[in-house]
Each structure stands twice: as structure tokens, then as C-alpha cells.
Amino acid sequence: MNSAGFRGRAGMIGFLVAEASLFAVFVVAYLFYMGKSLTGPSPKEVLELPILGTVCLLSSSVSVALGTRALAGGRIARAGWWLFVTVVLGLAFLRGTAAEWHRLIVERGLTIGTNLFGSTFYPLVGLHASHVIVGLIMLSLCVAFAWSGALKTVHAERVELVSWYWHFVDGVWVVVFTVVYVVGR
Amino acid sequence: MSTVPTAVPTRRDIAPASESSGILAILHEWVVTVDHKRLGIMYVVTGLFFLVIGGVEATLIRVQLAWSGLTIVPADTFNRLFTLHGTTMVFLFGIPLVFGFGNYLVPLMIGARDLAFPRLNALGFWLLLFGGLLLYFSFIGGDGLYGAGSAPAVGWFAYAPLTERAFTPGNATDYWNLSILVTGFGTIATAINLIATIATMRAPGMTLGRMPIYVWIMLTVSGMTILILPPLSAAQIMLLLDRFLGAHYFDTQAGGSAIIWQHFFWFFGHPEVYILMVPGFGFASEIIPVFSRKVIFGYATLVAATVGIGAVSMSVWAHHMFTVGMGGMLDSFFAASSMLVGVPTGVKIFNWLATLYGGKLRFRTPLLFCCAFLFQFLCAGLTGIMLAVAPFDWQLTDSYFVVAHFHFVLLGGLLFTIFAAIYYWFPKVTGRMLSERLGRWHFWLLVVGFNVTFVTMHFPGVLGMPRRIYTYPADRGWDVLNLVTTLGVPLQAVAVLIFVVNVVYSLRHGDVAGDNPWEAWTLEWATPSPPPAYNFATVPAVTSRRPLWDVQHPDDPDGPHE
Numbered sequence: 001m002n003s004a005g006f007r008g009r010a011g012m013i014g015f016l017v018a019e020a021s022l023f024a025v026f027v028v029a030y031l032f033y034m035g036k037s038l039t040g041p042s043p044k045e046v047l048e049l050p051i052l053g054t055v056c057l058l059s060s061s062v063s064v065a066l067g068t069r070a071l072a073g074g075r076i077a078r079a080g081w082w083l084f085v086t087v088v089l090g091l092a093f094l095r096g097t098a099a100e101w102h103r104l105i106v107e108r109g110l111t112i113g114t115n116l117f118g119s120t121f122y123p124l125v126g127l128h129a130s131h132v133i134v135g136l137i138m139l140s141l142c143v144a145f146a147w148s149g150a151l152k153t154v155h156a157e158r159v160e161l162v163s164w165y166w167h168f169v170d171g172v173w174v175v176v177f178t179v180v181y182v183v184g185r
Numbered sequence: 186m187s188t189v190p191t192a193v194p195t196r197r198d199i200a201p202a203s204e205s206s207g208i209l210a211i212l213h214e215w216v217v218t219v220d221h222k223r224l225g226i227m228y229v230v231t232g233l234f235f236l237v238i239g240g241v242e243a244t245l246i247r248v249q250l251a252w253s254g255l256t257i258v259p260a261d262t263f264n265r266l267f268t269l270h271g272t273t274m275v276f277l278f279g280i281p282l283v284f285g286f287g288n289y290l291v292p293l294m295i296g297a298r299d300l301a302f303p304r305l306n307a308l309g310f311w312l313l314l315f316g317g318l319l320l321y322f323s324f325i326g327g328d329g330l331y332g333a334g335s336a337p338a339v340g341w342f343a344y345a346p347l348t349e350r351a352f353t354p355g356n357a358t359d360y361w362n363l364s365i366l367v368t369g370f371g372t373i374a375t376a377i378n379l380i381a382t383i384a385t386m387r388a389p390g391m392t393l394g395r396m397p398i399y400v401w402i403m404l405t406v407s408g409m410t411i412l413i414l415p416p417l418s419a420a421q422i423m424l425l426l427d428r429f430l431g432a433h434y435f436d437t438q439a440g441g442s443a444i445i446w447q448h449f450f451w452f453f454g455h456p457e458v459y460i461l462m463v464p465g466f467g468f469a470s471e472i473i474p475v476f477s478r479k480v481i482f483g484y485a486t487l488v489a490a491t492v493g494i495g496a497v498s499m500s501v502w503a504h505h506m507f508t509v510g511m512g513g514m515l516d517s518f519f520a521a522s523s524m525l526v527g528v529p530t531g532v533k534i535f536n537w538l539a540t541l542y543g544g545k546l547r548f549r550t551p552l553l554f555c556c557a558f559l560f561q562f563l564c565a566g567l568t569g570i571m572l573a574v575a576p577f578d579w580q581l582t583d584s585y586f587v588v589a590h591f592h593f594v595l596l597g598g599l600l601f602t603i604f605a606a607i608y609y610w611f612p613k614v615t616g617r618m619l620s621e622r623l624g625r626w627h628f629w630l631l632v633v634g635f636n637v638t639f640v641t642m643h644f645p646g647v648l649g650m651p652r653r654i655y656t657y658p659a660d661r662g663w664d665v666l667n668l669v670t671t672l673g674v675p676l677q678a679v680a681v682l683i684f685v686v687n688v689v690y691s692l693r694h695g696d697v698a699g700d701n702p703w704e705a706w707t708l709e710w711a712t713p714s715p716p717p718a719y720n721f722a723t724v725p726a727v728t729s730r731r732p733l734w735d736v737q738h739p740d741d742p743d744g745p746h747e
Contacts, residue, residue, distance in 0.1 A: 113431030
């Protein structure tokens with residue numbers, strides 16, 4: 001690996017540590033306010049386990065890994081398809097989140113201002129979803145470049161770094177899922 | 186090591202010379218630059234600019250407090266002044282100086298040609314500058330100006346729920362929140378950049394164990410930054426959500442906590458003090474050996490103490506909250522961990538003393554500032570240990586004793602080492618020496634003024650004077666002490682003025698410095714003064730902690746002694 005590659009990796013690790021630190025505070029705030037809402041609805045009443053979305057997101061980690069491996073091996077078309085699969089899986093996850101929020105807001109009347117649960121739930125899940133969106137934008141660009149022929153094997157290192165970010169977003173979801181949907185329900 | 190490069194100049198390189206060389210062209214060059222040296226200079230100049238603004242605010246505060254019952258500054262303006270003074274000095278003076286020096290020195294010290302991500306570096310600087318301007322825009326923006334400005338008046342740690350919309354309507358608090366959020370993103374970016382640079386771009390032979398102490402310190406400080414600044418950003422995002430979207434993070438009416446902001450803030454805020462202070466240790470660790478003509482005493486212990494301070498600093502934050510009522514268990518924990526910081530810090534003091542001991546001391550201005558730093562920082566540390574004792578803190582929390590303590594840390598410690606660093610590296614940056622004579626005037630006036638102000642300030646605190654009051658009655662016996670405190674201010678102001686004169690004068694008329702005027706040993710002195718854009722024509726190979734010593738004394742290299 002050339003020195004630019006090392007640089008990129010070091011920078012991405014630093015960025016992800018900072019991101020982890022950012023998420024940690026939102027998680028701590030969620031845990032701190034768990035069960036302290038003065039009014040309903042409570043998580044138990046309104047939250048459902050987002051199993052399908054979780055499966056989609058976690059499996060997208062596998063597809064992005066396959067995509068970067070294909071790219072490093074010079075199989076550009078295959079890499080493009082795996083990255084495309086990743087984007088589709090990520091979109092499926094986001095669709096799940098959108099449906100959940102729609103149901104919570106419209107049917108259950110839970111907004112960010114309803115109670116402490118709403119105040120801590122939407123920012124935490126929303127912060128994660130916004131990271132998914134950013135990741136999807138980067139991955140979509142990779143797909144577009146792969147299909148337009150601009151993506152070459154020399155770019156494998158950069159796509160690898162995008163995949164690190166994506167794995168990180170997945171890892172955060174494991175924490176959010178555990179805290180919000182398992183412990184907090 | 187400083188041969189002329191043989192690279193053929195590209196069109197891009199020679200373009201500015203053929204264009205008009207007016208002030209706009211120069212401005213354009215500086216605005217579009219991604220060179221770590223120029224960005225470093227811009228950071229430092231920005232920081233010094235805000236130091237003057239924060240100093241003017243401090244002066245107004247001191248004038249108002251000089252005697253009982255004065256009405257020079259109205260109460261609400263006084264609140265704005267101490268809020269902006271604190272915010273400015275921490276985020277817009279301290280941080281730019283720390284990362285400005287880091288920007289300039291780290292690549293040179295490790296033999297690199299720039300930071301790992303030069304454009305990200307520029308982004309970091311501009312975010313910080315415009316974040317700072319945004320804070321001061323609060324005077325005229327939003328609903329300001331009509332009522333003599335709407336600058337924030339919530340204190341530099343902006344405790345929620347005071348900052349909730351119910352208690353601080355209007356936009357002033359949002360200016361504080363958004364501007365510090367923006368500067369925070371810039372600082373995080375620069376910290377990541379420094380880590381990547383130090384991790385991957387060291388010259389051949391520059392192992393971790395051979396890095397200058399200052400580089401070790403910037404690595405530690407950057408690591409702390411990416412761990413503790415995002416929590417502040419998170420808390421500020423929560424505050425934004427509360428104020429604009431009606432969330433209840435800090436809303437006690439909806440069951441929110443009145444103290445969780447304090448935890449979030451001080452988890453950032455206390456390590457932040459070390460982020461500001463530890464680079465000062467770095468300056469001292471570079472300067473003291475050079476002016477003692479000795480190697481630094483106990484390199485490994487100094488590095489271990491640095492990393493130790495960084496680690497422990499993240500578990501001491503609630504010593505700012507002893508009066509909140511956390512209970513004996515937590516109070517004891519945070520008291521003990523706070524005192525623990527004294528151990529690695531004490532190790533460092535002995536490192537510096539042992540370096541000075543038996544050295545061939547050259548009392549030039551940088552060493553003078555470092556010596557004052559040693560004394561004053563020791564005093565600051567001792568009052569720090571006093572305040573770490575929870576029952577003692579119950580008595581004196583939020584009093585002028587605390588104010589005196591942290592000004593001793595940040596002025597007596599940080600500001601003095603920053604001036605030492607400026608006198609030390611100015612020849613490298615500009616190619617000219619600062620005037621030694623003006624430097625001595627600057628030093629002695631600042632030492633006397635600083636101690637008159639801040640030694641005296643401890644006493645009204647012990648006598649019960651709370652901080653953040655805009656005036657006090659005559660029968661408390663605080664008048665004379667406050668007057669003396671204020672009388673130190675003009676001395677310090679004159680000292681800073683002399684410094685400015687010195688810089689302006691020496692830029693044109695100072696003695697020509699040459700590559701290595703102090704006969705120092707770290708790699709930045711191997712470059713011409715000022716260094717060319719590419720830093721090193723050939724990347725130097727390093728064989729010990731003092732590469733230039735090895736070059737000058739090939740018969741007795743350092744390596745075997747380490």
C-alpha cells in the first residue's frame with residue numbers, strides 16, 4: 001500500500017472515533033431518560049422490532065465487503081453490482097425507518113416534543129439515519145462511477161474507506177437497536 | 186539539508202509573479218492557500234486578534250469591579266462581557282494557538298512536507314475563523330443593535346436549562362451555540378488531520394520513540410480532541426433541538442434533567458483545559474533543553490506522563506460539580522481522580538527542573554517565559570489540588586478563588602509558554618529575530634502585572650466574593666483587593682502592546698536569523714528561515730531524538746546514548 005493509503009486509513013479511523021464519541025452521547029442521553037417520560041406514549045406501547053430493516057442493513061455490510069474485494073481484484077463490473085446491491089439494501093432500511101416514523105407521528109401522535117421518549121428517540125435514530133443517507137450518497141457515486149467506467153482498480157483503497165464508514169454505520173445500528181428496541185422496550 | 190530544489194517550476198508556481206502583485210493578489214494567495222505553514226500563521230494571528238478582543242472585555246470587567254458600587258458597565262452588559270470573554274479566550278484564542286502551532290510545527294518536526302490532508306486543514310481553519318466571527322456577529326445580527334447588542338449572556342459553559350428558550354429568549358444564545366458548534370467541527374477536522382500526519386508521514390528513522398516531545402504532545406492532544414469535542418457538539422445539537430424543535434433534553438418541566446448538561450459540558454470542558462494546557466508543556470519541553478544546552482531529562486517519563494494526563498483527564502470532569510449534590514461516592518471518586526492528575530504533572534515539573542539543573546543556561550526571552558511558567562504553573566497546580574478536595578470546594582466554588590486558580594493555569598501556564606514559543610519560533614517563521622530588549626520589557630511587565638492581578642484575586646475569593654457579580658456593597662472589605670487586582674491590568678496591557686510593537690518592528694528591522702539561531706536540534710531548524718513551501722528539499726533521515734546534533738557532531742551521535 002502506498003503512503004496515501006495509510007494516510008486515508010489513519011484519517012478515516014480518526015473520523016470514526018470522533019463519530020463514535022458523538023453517537024455515544026446520544027446513546028447515553030437515551031439511556032439516562034429511559035422510563036422518565038412524564039406522559040405517554042411509552043416505547044413499549046408504540047415501538048415494533050424493525051427486524052426486516054436490520055437484516056437488510058447488516059447484510060449490506062457483507063455486500064459492500066464483496067464489492068470492495070471485487071474491485072481490488074480488478075472485477076469492476078462485479079464490484080459495481082455488489083455496491084448497487086448495498087445501495088438497495090440501505091434504501092430498504094431507510095424505507096423501514098420512514099414507515100416507522102410515519103406510523104409513530106401520524107397514527108400514534110408521537111413527535112419530538114411529546115415527551116422525553118420522543119425527544120431522545122428521534123434524534124438518536126435520526127442521527128443514525130442521516131449517516132445512512134450520507135453513506136448511500138457515497139455508495140451511489142461509487143456505483144455511478146463503476147457503471148460509467150470511471151472507477152478503476154487504483155480506486156480500491158478509497159472505496160475500501162467508504163466501506164469502513166458503512167461498516168461503522170452498521171455497527172452503530174447494532175448499538176441503537178439494542179438500546180432502543182431491546183433494552184428500552 | 187537545505188539545498189535548492191531542482192524541480193522545474195510549473196506554470197502554476199510562476200503565475201502569481203507575472204500577475205499584478207497588489208494587495209488583492211497577496212490576499213488571494215492567503216485565502217486559497219493549503220500550505221500548513223500559512224494556515225498555521227493564520228491560526229496564530231487569528232488567535233492573537235481574539236486575545237486582544239478578549240483582553241479588552243476583561244479590562245472592562247476589571248474596571249467595573251475596581252471599587253464597590255461602580256456603575257460603569259450595566260449588569261446585563263457585564264453578563265455579556267464575561268460570557269464573551271470566557272468563550273473567546275477558550276475557543277477563539279486558546280484553540281487557534283494550540284492548533285496553529287501544531288499546524289506549523291508538527292510537519293516540520295517530523296520531516297514531512299505538509300499535513301496529511303491539506304485541504305481539510307484549510308477547511309478547519311476557515312470554519313474556526315467564521316465560527317468566531319459568527320459569535321461576534323451576535324452584536325449586530327438577529328435582534329441585536331437595537332438594545333446595544335444581543336450577545337449571549339449565559340456564561341462560557343452555558344448551563345442548561347438557563348439556555349432553554351423559556352429563560353433566554355431571542356437569538357443571543359443561539360449565536361453562542363452555533364458558533365461554537367462550527368468552530369468545534371473545524372477543530373475536530375484539524376485534530377484528525379494531525380493524528381493522520383503523525384501516524385503516517387514521519388521521516389525515515391523517526392520512530393515514535395524519537396519524536397520530539399512536542400509532537401507526542403500534539404498527538405495526545407489531538408486524540409483527546411476527537412474523543413471530547415464531539416460530546417460537546419452532541420450536547421449543542423440537543424440544545425438546538427430543544428430551542429428550535431421543542432425537544433425536552435434539558436427541559437425540567439417535561440422531566441428533563443437540570444444537571445445532565447453539566448455532565449456533558451464538563452466531560453468536554455475539563456479535558457479541554459488540558460488540551461489548552463498540555464501544548465504549553467510541549468513548548469517548555471522543546472525550549473528548556475535548548476537554552477540549558479542539555480537533552481531533555483527523562484524523555485520516556487515525560488511521554489508517559491503526557492499520555493497519562495490525557496487518559497486521566499477524561500475521568501475528572503465532575504469536580505466542577507461538587508456542589509450539585511452528587512453524593513459522597515461520586516464526590517470521592519472525582520476528588521481522587523482529580524488529585525491523581527497531579528502525579529504525572531508533578532513528574533513533568535521534575536523533568537524540566539532536572540533539565541535545567543547543571544545546564545549552561547542562556548537566559549534569553551524564551552527561557553525567561555518558561556521559568557515564569559514553572560513557578561506560576563506550580564502555584565496553579567497547588568490551588569487545583571486544594572479545589573479537588575470536595576469539602577474545600579463546597580466553600581469556595583464559584584468564588585474568585587476559582588477564577589484566580591484557572592487564570593493562573595491558563596495565563597500563568599498557557600499564555601506564558603505561548604509567548605515563549607512565539608519568541609522561540611518567530612525567527613524560523615519570519616527569518617528575523619524578535620528584539621531581545623523589548624522582549625525583556627514585555628516579560629517583566631507581564632510577570633509583574635499578571636501576579637499583581639491574579640495573586641491578589643485569590644483573596645477576595647477566600648473572603649467570599651462570588652464570581653459573575655457585576656458589583657458589590659462597600660461593607661464587605663473587598664474594595665482594596667479588587668482595586669489592586671484591577672491595577673495589574675494596565676501593566677499586562679502595556680506588556681502586550683510592547684509585544685505587538687516588537688513583532689511589527691522586528692518583521693522589518695529585526696536581526697536576520699539564519700537557519701538555526703538558537704543552535705537547536707529538532708528538524709524544523711534544518712530548513713531555511715522562513716521554510717520554503719515544500720519544507721525539505723530532500724526528506725531527512727533521522728537516527729536519534731536530536732537529528733541536528735548528529736549532523737553537527739558526527740563523531741559523537743546521540744543514538745548510542747538513548
